[in-house]
Amino acid sequence: DTGVSQDPRHKITKRGQNVTFRCDPISEHNRLYWYRQTLGQGPEFLTYFQNEAQLEKSRLLSDRFSAERPKGSFSTLEIQRTEQGDSAMYLCASSIGTSADTQYFGPGTRLTVL
Amino acid sequence: AQRVTQPEKLLSVFKGAPVELKCNYSYSGSPELFWYVQYSRQRLQLLLRHISRESIKGFTADLNKGETSFHLKKPFAQEEDSAMYYCALINTGGFKTIFGAGTRLFVKA
Numbered sequence: 001d002t003g004v005s006q007d008p009r010h011k012i013t014k015r016g017q018n019v020t021f022r023c024d025p026i027s028e029h030n031r032l033y034w035y036r037q038t039l040g041q042g043p044e045f046l047t048y049f050q051n052e053a054q055l056e057k058s059r060l061l062s063d064r065f066s067a068e069r070p071k072g073s074f075s076t077l078e079i080q081r082t083e084q085g086d087s088a089m090y091l092c093a094s095s096i097g098t099s100a101d102t103q104y105f106g107p108g109t110r111l112t113v114l
Numbered sequence: 115a116q117r118v119t120q121p122e123k124l125l126s127v128f129k130g131a132p133v134e135l136k137c138n139y140s141y142s143g144s145p146e147l148f149w150y151v152q153y154s155r156q157r158l159q160l161l162l163r164h165i166s167r168e169s170i171k172g173f174t175a176d177l178n179k180g181e182t183s184f185h186l187k188k189p190f191a192q193e194e195d196s197a198m199y200y201c202a203l204i205n206t207g208g209f210k211t212i213f214g215a216g217t218r219l220f221v222k223a
Contacts, residue, residue, distance in 0.1 A: 003157075031209065040123075042200045042213030043158070056210060091158070103211065105158040 002026060004106035006092050012112045013082055020078045021109045025094030032075050033103060034067055035091040036060070043091055049075060050097065082113045116141050118201050120214035127191050128222050135186040135217045137175075137201030145203040147177055147184040150213070152198040161186075161199070171195070191221045 035043035051072035093103040
């Protein structure tokens with residue numbers, strides 16, 4: 001499968017714990033996006049990378065959230081001191097890098113914070 | 115504020131009937147509009163984009179800047195069209211994508 005992959009697919013954690021998710025984009029894609037999706041809502045933009053540079057971070061993200069994309073390849077999203085409100089589906093997408101190009105989504109990581 | 119509104123959470127039609135999924139947007143510039151679709155147990159994928167002016171799986175969408183709408187239409191719905199549909203916009207030359215809350219389309223036999 002040469003599509004976007006995400007790991008893990010499911011994560012259950014206790015409140016206060018730290019979690020890290022990984023996204024592997026399509027290999028030739030320069031852009032990488034993270035979204036959060038809660039029940040009954042569409043994906044909400046969290047952050048965006050152009051190669052290894054993080055160009056925008058949503059105001060939705062608190063200081064507990066951080067994302068990296070070392071070497072412009074895979075990306076990680078870390079949530080520190082998780083809260084029950086962080087329970088959601090976290091989606092990763094990648095695109096080639098032209099203006100408003102098609103984003104290819106991964107299957108998502110479902111986080112449940114107990 | 116940038117916003118995408120899909121007024122219908124659920125739309126149920128009979129097979130062969132016309133279908134229209136509504137999308138209205140609020141944006142100060144010139145956005146590019148998209149429709150994404152998520153079939154059962156599949157990942158989110160692009161259906162069509164207004165800049166391409168194409169018809170995909172019989173679906174079309176026309177951007178109406180005066181009414182700030184980008185409704186998705188199909189003249190004859192098929193059962194396999196049953197899915198979750200999301201309207202989205204991105205600012206021209208930008209990257210931040212704003213999605214609507216989605217409309218679930220259910221096509222009955």
